[in-house]
Amino acid sequence: MDDVRFAVIGAGMAGLACAHELARADAKVTVFERSRGLGGRLATRRIGQLAFDHGAQFMTTRSRPFGRYAETALRAGVLDAWRPRIMEDDRTWPAPIEDWWIGQPGMSALVRPLARNIDIQGGIAVHELIPSQRGWELQTDSGRQNVTFRAVAVAVPAPQAFALLGPHGRSFQHIGGVRMAPCWTGMFAFDPPIDLGADARRWTTGPIVWAACNSSKPGRPQTPQCWVLHASSGWSRDHLDLDAAEAARLLLQAFEEGVGHKLPTPVHQDVHRWRQALVEQPLGLSCLVDEETSAGACGDWCIAPRVEAAFESGRSLAHSLLSMAGLSARVTRP
Ligand SMILES: Cc1cc2nc3c(=O)[nH]c(=O)nc-3n(C[C@H](O)[C@H](O)[C@H](O)COP(=O)(O)OP(=O)(O)OC[C@H]3O[C@@H](n4cnc5c(N)ncnc54)[C@H](O)[C@@H]3O)c2cc1C
Incomplete structure (x- = not known):
């Protein structure tokens, strides 16, 4: 299996859920992330003693796989429940029916269990995907990577995904309809x-x-x-x-x-x-994948504006890429 190497672009919830699932099937995975930190829109800004979760505020878990992931995160000490008193306009709101979960000590910590044992190249933005005979090469802001990847998973917001994948396959034109x-x-x-x-x-x-x-x-x-x-x-x-x-x-x-x-x-x-x-306008599919080029895209924008949707989309893309590479996904608990 030495030659099965996957590149994942973006280390938000979607990219790391995808990478984690690929790695669980014993594939070699490298994640490229533009920022120094992980989590993407699961973000916390710290200034001295101050801390602001300035992206996603909390997450809910509706599907079994994401519920299981939340249990893993809870055991790892990076998840906690938040039970705020809520008002809408001038009225007090009843407590939400669903649990509201937050990352501990900040929202970005929610991806930590997915990032464990994954090769993550932080502070590297991918600018171009270059098809080659044996797969994909990547042009990054630190030069061209001297590795060829069998398949590439693009896990960045829709406009950036369109810029990277638009030139490589008709199926990626659908990304243009996402808002x-x-x-x-x-x-x-x-x-x-x-x-x-x-x-x-x-x-x-x-x-x-x-x-x-x-x-x-x-x-x-x-x-x-x-x-x-x-x-x-x-x-x-x-x-x-x-x-x-x-x-x-x-x-x-x-x-x-x-x-x-x-x-x-x-x-x-x-x-x-x-x-x-x-x-605002999702793709309406769990992910996009092009068999001919062995490339795919995932992210919340495929499904809905929620952390859980990003997780689901990333896993879905991993399963499609694994089956294209003739590997099978692990069906055990994460
Ligand atoms: C203000 C705000 C409030 C929100 N509130 C909630 C909420 O309360 N509950 C909820 O469930 N969801 C909420 N969301 C949505 C939630 O944050 C997202 O659905 C989810 O985090 C998206 O994950 P993702 O992995 O798809 O994308 P992202 O988190 O955007 O991850 C993409 C990653 O790709 C990286 N990247 C981009 N381009 C490149 C490149 N060229 N090369 C390398 N890396 C690249 C980015 O740096 C980023 O880390 C909120 C979002 C925002 C912004």
């Missing part, structure tokens, strides 16, 4: 803490759709008290080109309008612009 929405995220810390009557607030109208007290999540620093705000897709799209200082000012102002009163001056403020945050 992802941006999200401006505000990160504000207050000292002394503020009391908004809930740990998480949602709004059905206005620029802000979500505000969560990060400090209310287990294992997060309590003081200064950290809040994460998410702007709506529409507002984020209309204000995509704002500079950071103006975005912070407008987000804080909209937050004050949402809660109905002035807030103390934050002791820290920061913003992040997610250009590809949430899937």
